[in-house]
Amino acid sequence: MPEGHTLFALARDLDTAFAGTSPTVTSPQGKFAHGASLISGTEVEGATSWGKHLFVDFVGDRVLWVHLGLIGTFTIDTSSYAGELPVVGQVRCRFATEDHVADLRGPMVCDVVTPEKVDEVLGRLGPDPLRLTDVRSDPDLAWTRIHRSRKPIAELLMDQAVLAGVGNVYRSEVLFRLRVNPFRPGTAIKRSTWQAIWDDLVALLPLGVATSKIVTIHDQVDEVARALEEGGDVRLDSRDSYVYKRAGEPCLVCGSRIRTEVVAGRNLFWCGNCQRRS
The missing domain is CATH 3.20.190.10 (MutM-like, N-terminal)
Structure with a gap:
């Protein structure tokens, strides 16, 4: 989707x-x-x-x-x-x-x-990280729904009533980038962790708009962000991922095997060793 x-x-x-x-x-x-x-x-x-x-x-x-x-x-x-x-x-x-x-x-x-x-x-929709100038796009609205729910954060991020526009790729990649355990219930997610998730989405989604690709690898993120800041051409010949569609492959950070499980109807991908943050 x-x-x-x-x-x-x-x-x-x-x-x-x-x-x-x-x-x-x-x-x-x-x-x-x-x-x-x-x-x-x-x-x-x-x-x-x-x-x-x-x-x-x-x-x-x-x-x-x-x-x-x-x-x-x-x-x-x-x-x-x-x-x-x-x-x-x-x-x-x-x-x-x-x-x-x-x-x-x-x-x-x-x-x-x-x-x-x-x-x-x-x-019926949650805030959109791409629509920051709209008063309805307030991350606190999403936080209110998250910290009252016992559903896992990986499921909540896919709920469009909580957060609009995030799908399976971004949820898997952002949770990995921030080392968040995807199965932590919303009630156990710290406010600072939610703010970090929101800030990462705010930073990453515009890069997706600019490149027509979901860019999450740190080196590629820096490369695209720098090109946009300098007003040059944004070229990205390939898109890699940390965990998305890499089930069974070694984690790029720790070498553990990437795991997968259906959460909210889609295949979630994560590293059980890296993603322990509450």
């Missing part, structure tokens, strides 16, 4: 391509035909994201609400022949202008809603 940095970048790119235009909106697949008819030819005001949810605002208080789920994709073609692109595959929704075409495939949610519905959706 795409994590928050992917949706943030997608919202940015949709905003760049379509804000101020009035795209033709269709549903080649047919499942979104009615919704498409409600917004086709209407001016796009902008696109934003919160966690794993995407919102495209149209004039007239209509909003396209998208959640990609496990298999969804939203691709944008910016070629000079974009308006002539044939439909390929099961396209739920297509935005088309003379210069840009965006095709949405396989989403879990694709619906035209009101701003009130958007507020309702946002009210």
